[in-house]
Amino acid sequence: MVMSAAARRQKVTRWFTSSFLTAPLTVKFTNVQVHEALHEGLASSVFRASVGGLVVAMKIIVVPYENERQHKEMVNAILIAESLSSHDNIVRHLGHDMRKFDCYRQFMSFYNDTLMALLASTQTLTVVRVTDIAMQVARGMAFVHANGIIHRDLKGENVMIETVRADENAEPQQVYKLGDLLECCTVIEHGVYRANVGTPGFMAPEVFSTKYDECVYAQSCDVWSFGMLLYQLLTREFPPPEATQSGKRPRLPIAIDETPLLPFSVLYEKCTERTPVERLAADNVVLFLQAQTRRDSGSRWQQQQERKIM
Numbered sequence: 001m002v003m004s005a006a007a008r009r010q011k012v013t014r015w016f017t018s019s020f021l022t023a024p025l026t027v028k029f030t031n032v033q034v035h036e037a038l039h040e041g042l043a044s045s046v047f048r049a050s051v052g053g054l055v056v057a058m059k060i061i062v063v064p065y066e067n068e069r070q071h072k073e074m075v076n077a078i079l080i081a082e083s084l085s086s087h088d089n090i091v092r093h094l095g096h097d098m099r100k101f102d103c104y105r106q107f108m109s110f111y112n113d114t115l116m117a118l119l120a121s122t123q124t125l126t127v128v129r130v131t132d133i134a135m136q137v138a139r140g141m142a143f144v145h146a147n148g149i150i151h152r153d154l155k156g157e158n159v160m161i162e163t164v165r166a167d168e169n170a171e172p173q174q175v176y177k178l179g180d181l182l183e184c185c186t187v188i189e190h191g192v193y194r195a196n197v198g199t200p201g202f203m204a205p206e207v208f209s210t211k212y213d214e215c216v217y218a219q220s221c222d223v224w225s226f227g228m229l230l231y232q233l234l235t236r237e238f239p240p241p242e243a244t245q246s247g248k249r250p251r252l253p254i255a256i257d258e259t260p261l262l263p264f265s266v267l268y269e270k271c272t273e274r275t276p277v278e279r280l281a282a283d284n285v286v287l288f289l290q291a292q293t294r295r296d297s298g299s300r301w302q303q304q305q306e307r308k309i310m
Contacts (some may be wrong), residue, residue, distance in 0.1 A: 081181035089140030091179035115159035140178035142282040154225035200241035220276035227271030
């Protein structure tokens with residue numbers, strides 16, 4: 001039975017006021033104060049919360065798991081997320097606990113916003129900023145892949161923005177971090193996986209297949225999703241699901257092929273090849289972006305880089 005949004009909120013509220021297991025899977029979180037909701041989805045909600053004076057992002061995952069295998073998969077995904085937290089471009093997971101098989105709490109470092117919210121705002125994006133965002137996300141993706149993991153849900157909504165300062169006198173810097181690793185999985189034998197998961201519009205064609213037996217894919221599916229994230233960055237629009245379902249990359253606006261935006265168009269195509277093995281590997285995406293930032297340091301090029309995209 002599908003739970004309504006109202007019923008789900010009531011259930012979550014009851015959990016807030018009740019105690020969780022005394023023996024959590026990683027660390028015990030007590031005296032949790034819940035503040036406003038940051039995001040509410042079908043299967044989970046994220047809230048700003050306080051734990052012992054520390055402000056955190058708390059994710060409540062409300063999904064009925066009917067068997068032990070599904071429960072183990074969820075625990076495995078959570079543990080993977082926590083194991084990757086050492087990288088600057090991965091959301092730092094502080095721990096988790098559980099009440100029942102269908103309720104988990106994840107505690108993460110607090111983030112200010114998501115990339116999706118940034119793109120929906122009126123903030124100006126320059127080529128410099130887009131390059132910086134793409135580079136940081138690519139580094140996070142490369143780290144995930146280097147650890148034998150597939151993210152499987154890379155999109156603007158799952159890129160968190162955290163504002164940090166080196167010290168109290170330093171200028172604030174925005175760090176972009178990959179989050180929501182609950183769909184992640186380890187690379188299995190022969191480097192392929194079968195499961196139709198992700199978000200339409202960002203899912204690679206081999207993942208989007210309606211024929212379950214043909215849903216065979218590897219880490220290259222994340223690279224396709226990164227390409228769709230580039231599309232989102234350059235157009236501030238959601239990638240059309242019908243295009244990716246048919247295995248055809250959505251066309252970028254003609255203006256994107258103008259200098260200095262041409263490199264983004266080239267990278268977009270290299271990430272969204274129809275054949276998975278022809279796509280760039282994640283570490284090569286990082287190298288591609290590094291090469292662009294090192295190109296020409298002349299003033300004319302720098303002026304071009306400050307040009308507004310959208």
